[in-house]
Amino acid sequence: MGTFGWLVVIGYFVVMVGIGVWAKSRIRDARDFFVAGGRMPWWLAGISHHMSGYSAAVFVGYAAVAYQFGFTLYVWWALTITFAMFVGAALFAPRWSRLRQRRGIISPLEYLSTRYGVPTQQLLAWSGTALKVFDVGAKWAATAILLQVFADVPLFWGILLTGGVTLVYSTVGGLWADALTDFGQFVIQLLAGVTLFVAVLAKLGGVPAIWGIWDRLPESHAAPFNGDYTVGFVLAYVLISTLSYNGGTWNLAQRFIAAPTGAAARRAALTSAVLYLIWPLVLFFPMWAAPLLLPNLSDPSQSYALLTTQLLPQGLVGLVLAGMFAHTMAMTSSDANAISAVVLRDILPTVWKGARSMGGRLELTIGRISVCAFIALSMVIALASDSFGGVLGLIVLWFGALVGPIAIPMLLGMLPAFRRCGPTAAIVSWAVGLVVFALVKYPLADTIIGMGAHLGQTFTVAAPVVCSLVVFVVIGLVRPWRDEGSDALIDALASDAERADGPSGQVTARA
DSSP: OHHHHHHHHHHHHHHHHHHHHHHGGGOOSHHHHHHGGGOOOHHHHHHHHHHTTOOTHHHHHHHHHHHHHTTHHIIIIIIHHHHHHHHHHHHTHHHHHHHHHHHOOOSTTTTHHHHTOHHHHHHHHHHHHHHHHHHHHHHHHHHHHHHHHHHOOOHHHHHHHHHHHHHHHHHHHHHHHHHHHHHHHHHHHHHHHHHHHHHHHHHHTSTTHHHHHHHHSOGGGGSSSBTTBOHHHHHHHHHHHHHIIIIISHHHHHHHHTSSSHHHHHHHHHHHHHHHHHHHHHHHHHHHHHHHHSTTOSOGGGHHHHHHHHHSOHHHHHHHHHHHHHHHHHHHHHHHHHHHHHIIIIIHHHHOGGGGGOOHHHHHHHHHHHHHHHHHHHHHHHHTHHHHTHHHHHHHHHHHHHHHHHHHHHHHTTSGGGTTOOHHHHHHHHHHHHHHHHHHHTTTHHHHHHTOHHHHHHHHHHHHHHHHHHHHHHHHHHSOOOOHHHHHHHHHTSOSSEEEOSTTOOEEEOO
16 A cells, blocks of 8 residues: 555545535534435435445456456446436336425325334334344455455454444534535545556557457456346346335435435436446446456456456545545445434434434434444444354345345335235235245255256246245235325325425425
């Protein structure tokens, strides 16, 4: 790293904490803390959504995919998310903002008590919250591993450093701090990504290398579908990305909830879509070129880190490392905010009756305590990751399986076409998704392997979420559910023709 590299990294952390302290001045109550008071500009919400959508795994796991399989990484990851966000801009993003305007929500699950009833809401809230703690703990551990590779920092101190900084600015500044630091992190990773992109181009002979590398790489590396990443796999990821990036991953829903109007939320979704369409072409290029510069790597997941340390001077290595931190800290801080909103508004009122009558200041204080506790607990899990062994991996895996089954009733529950899908459809589809995942991953694993690598991979990814979706729709058709409160909620989300006036969520006609 060198002295200058360390100064860059330390300066990055200082700026993140400073933004959190500055954002504190904009926080008056829990509404400001969790959804920025519904005043977040569309461009900031869009950039924050993009930054909160992926972590340091891009520079490790995805680097390995790019090294081994080439351009298909852009097709199955970036293009599926781009498509998902265009769909979300039309269907989901505006409805999230309208839920805050018309119903006063600050948690993505808050409206489910009206839509499906409290038991369904609690099932989704408890299961998602418990497992997310382990998911975030794994991300702290992964980021600390990067710091260890780059700078030989022990895992213990790496987790305390990255987690501790995030804890400070998230607890103090809430969603405003998350979004503003996301913007700062976007600028840093833009500089870092472009720097390495230019360095790789210079090493390969200049701008013509952008199209010239494909003639020098194996022919399959230029194919849109390669290896396990088949057409079926990509179609499965289109469905999963649509569910996840439009609110099934709760922290991403928060960005749309914080937008002032449905139209602003739509523009935020389109901004994120454009970023996913364009930016990965720059970010992934060094990964695609890595086989030419680092041939025959025994561990392809190290390709991005090795390119950084070999092609850039020490100070710029610190910049790239800060860019890697940026993604994970953006995702984990927004996770903490969203999960804490669920705890405060969905879980706490069912276990403590006094929570329903909390004043603004008390609600804000408990919200901050919840964020602090969530991040601290996830750091403890990261520090004890060796003790968890296979159990930690198992829990993280099951969280991935829950994204689809939880997201289906959450997202489709806002759409008029699914108004007859009630609590039975939501609970049974959730349970079926989990059961199918367990069957696919364990008792049927050998059978699926026998299908062949390509088909087996697609089936493993698609089966749980597709079965969950089919069950949700079929139960709605076979046992249509009718509830006046639920119907009124769905109808209220149809357009921006009305607006909420004030924090109470009362609806008034737009002049």
